[in-house]
Amino acid sequence: xxxxxxxxxxxxxxxxxxxxxxxxxxxxxxxxxxxxxxxxxxxxxxxxxxxxxxxxxxxxxxxxxxxxxxxxxxxxxxxxxxxxxxxxxxxxxxxxxxxxxxxxxxxxxxxxxxxxxxxxxxxxxxxxxxxxxxxxxxxxxxxxxxxxxxxxxxxxxxxxxxxxxxxxxxxxxxxxxxxxxxxxxxxxxxxxxxxxxxxxxxxxxxxx
Amino acid sequence: xxxxxxxxxxxxxxxxxxxxxxxxxxxxxxxxxxxxxxxxxxxxxxxxxxxxxxxxxxxxxxxxxxxxxxxxxxxxxxxxxxxxxxxxxxxxxxxxxxxxxxxxxxxxxxxxxxxxxxxxxxxxxxxxxxxxxxxxxxxxxxxxxxxxxxxxxxxxxxxxxxxxxxxxxxxxxxxxxxxxxxxxxxxxxxxxxxxxxxxxxxxxxxxxxxxxxxxxxxxxxxxxxxxxxxxxxxxxxxxxxxxxxxxxxxxxxxxxxxxxxxxxxxxxxxxxxxxxxxxxxxxxxxxxxxxxxxxxxxxxxxxxxxxxxxxxxxxxxxxxxxxxxxxxxxxxxxxxxxxxxxxxxxxxxxxxxxx
Numbered sequence: 223x224x225x226x227x228x229x230x231x232x233x234x235x236x237x238x239x240x241x242x243x244x245x246x247x248x249x250x251x252x253x254x255x256x257x258x259x260x261x262x263x264x265x266x267x268x269x270x271x272x273x274x275x276x277x278x279x280x281x282x283x284x285x286x287x288x289x290x291x292x293x294x295x296x297x298x299x300x301x302x303x304x305x306x307x308x309x310x311x312x313x314x315x316x317x318x319x320x321x322x323x324x325x326x327x328x329x330x331x332x333x334x335x336x337x338x339x340x341x342x343x344x345x346x347x348x349x350x351x352x353x354x355x356x357x358x359x360x361x362x363x364x365x366x367x368x369x370x371x372x373x374x375x376x377x378x379x380x381x382x383x384x385x386x387x388x389x390x391x392x393x394x395x396x397x398x399x400x401x402x403x404x405x406x407x408x409x410x411x412x413x414x415x416x417x418x419x420x421x422x423x424x425x426x427x428x429x430x
Numbered sequence: 431x432x433x434x435x436x437x438x439x440x441x442x443x444x445x446x447x448x449x450x451x452x453x454x455x456x457x458x459x460x461x462x463x464x465x466x467x468x469x470x471x472x473x474x475x476x477x478x479x480x481x482x483x484x485x486x487x488x489x490x491x492x493x494x495x496x497x498x499x500x501x502x503x504x505x506x507x508x509x510x511x512x513x514x515x516x517x518x519x520x521x522x523x524x525x526x527x528x529x530x531x532x533x534x535x536x537x538x539x540x541x542x543x544x545x546x547x548x549x550x551x552x553x554x555x556x557x558x559x560x561x562x563x564x565x566x567x568x569x570x571x572x573x574x575x576x577x578x579x580x581x582x583x584x585x586x587x588x589x590x591x592x593x594x595x596x597x598x599x600x601x602x603x604x605x606x607x608x609x610x611x612x613x614x615x616x617x618x619x620x621x622x623x624x625x626x627x628x629x630x631x632x633x634x635x636x637x638x639x640x641x642x643x644x645x646x647x648x649x650x651x652x653x654x655x656x657x658x659x660x661x662x663x664x665x666x667x668x669x670x671x672x673x674x675x676x677x678x679x680x681x682x683x684x685x686x687x688x689x690x691x692x693x694x695x696x697x698x699x700x701x702x703x704x705x706x707x708x709x710x711x712x713x714x715x716x717x718x719x720x721x722x723x724x725x726x727x728x729x730x731x732x733x734x735x736x737x738x739x740x741x742x743x744x745x746x747x748x749x750x751x752x753x754x755x756x757x758x759x760x761x762x763x764x765x766x767x768x769x770x771x772x773x774x775x776x777x778x779x780x781x782x783x784x785x
Contacts, residue, residue: 284691304670305599410567410666411688413626 224267224415227281227289229274233312233400237290238269240309244422266415278303278403287408288416293398294377298338304404306420310427312400316341318393319384320366320373326392335365336375345375345395363387437723438533442516444561445535445718449514452554454537457513459500465492467499474499474677474703479522481529493520498700498715501538505709510541516720530721536697538715543699545648548681549655551714555683555695556661558718564727565688567664568695569626571671572681574645575636579618584610588675595623596672626668629653633667648680677703681714687726694722736761738774742781750780 226241228234238251246267251260261268272280277291282301292312296305316338326332328351335356336342346353356371363383365371374389377398384390402423409416435443446456465482472478474496481493494500497517505511514537523530537554539547552570559566576595580588587610594602600620607616618639625635633649649667656662673682678698685695697716704713737757741750750765757763757778764772767781 282691284689303597305594305597305602308601405691407686407688407691407693410569410686411565 223261224288224412224419225286226267226269227272227277227286228269229277229289229291229400230271231274233274233292234271234290236311237309237400240311240423240426241267241269241419243426244419246419246422267419275299281403281405284405284407286405287412288402288404288419290400290402292377293396293401294338294341296401296403297344297396298340300340301403302406304406304409305401306404306416307402307424307427309400309402309423310429312398314377314379314398316375316395316398317378317391318345318373318375318395319363319378319389319391322388322390324366324372324392326372332373333371334373334375335362335371337362338375341395342375363389437726437728438720441562441718441720441723442533442535445558446514446516448554448557448561449537452512452550454512454514454554457501457515457538459494459497459515459517461494461518462491463494463500465490467503468492468495471499471703471706473674475521477522479529481520495519495521497534497536497717498538498703499707502540502700502704502707502709502713505540505704505711505713507710508541510539512539513537533720534717535720536715536717538713540704540713540715541711543701543712543714545651545655548648548699548714549652551697551716552652552656552665552681552683553659553661555685555697555716556664558695558716559664559685559687560661562687562694562718562723566685566694567666568683568685569666569668569671570629570681570683571667571669572645572649573673573675573678573698574643574648574680575641575669576622576672577675577679578643578645579615579622579641583612583615586610587612591619592672592675595619595670598623598670600624622669624670626666626670628663629656629665629667632669645680652681673698675702677706683716685716685718690722690726692719692722694719733773733775735764735772736775737763738769738772738777739763739765740767740769740777740779740781741765742767744783745780746783753778753780 228237246265248260248262248269251269259268259270274291275295277289278295278299278301280286281289281303294316332351332353334342334353335358337359339355339357342355362374362376365374367387373392404416468480480495482490485491496519497515516535518531519534520529520531539551556568590606591603594606600623603619603623604616607613621639625632629649630653636646671682671684677700679702680699682698684693687694695716695718699714701712704711739753754763754765
């Protein structure tokens with residue numbers, strides 16, 4: 223039995239659709255109910271929904287053999303897991319954004335508001351830029367508008383929210399997409415089944 | 431007797447017995463080391479956070495985060511050392527940010543390490559997993575293979591590509607090769623990230639890929655010694671297994687038990703660390719993380735005690751003593767004045783003067 227952690231939300235639904243197309247369907251998952259775990263005994267696969275930022279924890283600790291989460295989560299928490307496949311969905315970019323008028327002249331410590339404290343530290347560390355990290359949990363875009371920070375480090379999809387609030391992208395840190403990750407210990411004992419899943423999902427990945 | 435031993439206690443005893451059986455001698459070390467030892471070898475440690483304190487004479491000491499450094503520090507050049515240990519180390523463990531006391535067993539073979547020594551250490555690693563029980567596997571690799579393929583390459587590229595190989599991230603390997611201008615290495619490195627199997631199967635694959643060198647010869651040598659063993663199919667070469675190449679230059683291995691999400695055993699040849707510490711010798715060893723065995727396959731018990739004897743002020747205390755003495759040979763007995771939250775198999779009520 224392969225246990226799969228799926229991220230709750232739009233991305234998770236797209237991911238499940240890929241699994242279903244690959245032959246790992248679990249119809250009860252789509253029915254309205256309060257179940258937390260969905261099993262297809264015949265295909266030997268079990269799915270469960272978790273908060274997107276928790277997928278890597280479930281996989282790292284072996285509660286899930288494999289899972290799907292964004293590269294942003296992997297960069298932030300650096301779990302010790304295998305990264306089998308880039309599903310090329312849920313695409314967005316990790317960026318530095320700020321008010322249109324803001325220009326970083328490097329003369330004082332840069333105040334950075336972000337959910338991704340480690341990504342921000344690593345990025346600015348590589349540039350030897352001194353920063354003050356303000357760790358927020360949501361609605362990060364409001365921080366520079368209210369003067370809480372100079373810039374934000376956040377994932378941006380269309381950029382519509384930024385535009386509407388007179389913010390603009392200052393720097394692109396790295397592209398983000400959904401990745402199939404796996405527990406290292408589980409892989410040793412379930413390699414055949416997991417490799418089959420990787421192969422079948424791999425066929426469905428749209429490369430651009 | 432064995433039912434009351436915890437998983438950890440059983441494992442420690444079995445491992446001690448196993449290592450003694452092969453002539454490894456017990457190494458008992460002090461709880462504290464000078465902090466300096468860890469400060470100068472920070473990158474070798476699993477985590478660079480160390481618990482420090484000032485000794486009575488003003489020296490800065492540390493609660494040991496690691497055992498290998500201490501053993502190596504005291505190694506005598508020219509002498510062959512085969513030692514085993516069971517020690518508590520203090521580290522920031524895993525994803526939590528607090529210090530933990532971690533029980534670690536393991537062994538080190540230091541001196542002129544030859545093929546037989548390496549074979550013996552690998553067999554002891556497999557047998558250690560076997561002693562702990564359950565479905566297990568020992569993953570082995572030889573860093574000489576990657577070291578040879580990547581020799582002369584840009585250091586930044588090496589760091590990136592090794593990280594991706596360790597994650598079996600084929601796309602990442604491809605991207606790194608293209609980004610740093612090593613297109614010719616794409617196929618080989620991608621194949622390597624995905625290659626695993628019996629020693630024999632992997633050697634054949636490496637031959638097909640046209641990879642040669644001393645690392646391959648060493649694996650062939652090991653294969654010839656292991657091939658007759660009943661443990662052969664528990665040993666798997668997985669070329670995605672890597673290690674810090676500043677310290678590990680040869681065999682590396684990691685042991686897994688089905689049901690335990692972290693590697694339970696970890697080891698390798700760390701001759702480069704020995705050289706860095708100024709010791710002219712080679713070394714190979716491994717550690718078993720006993721703390722990970724807690725709760726492994728432990729059956730939840732339905733009761734806390736077998737017999738619960740309830741008494742009160744009216745109870746004849748001599749009768750109570752007799753009752754308890756009568757029951758202790760039959761199982762666990764607890765005497766108290768009320769049931770509370772204790773779960774019992776059988777209750778004997780002596781309250782109200784009952785006999």
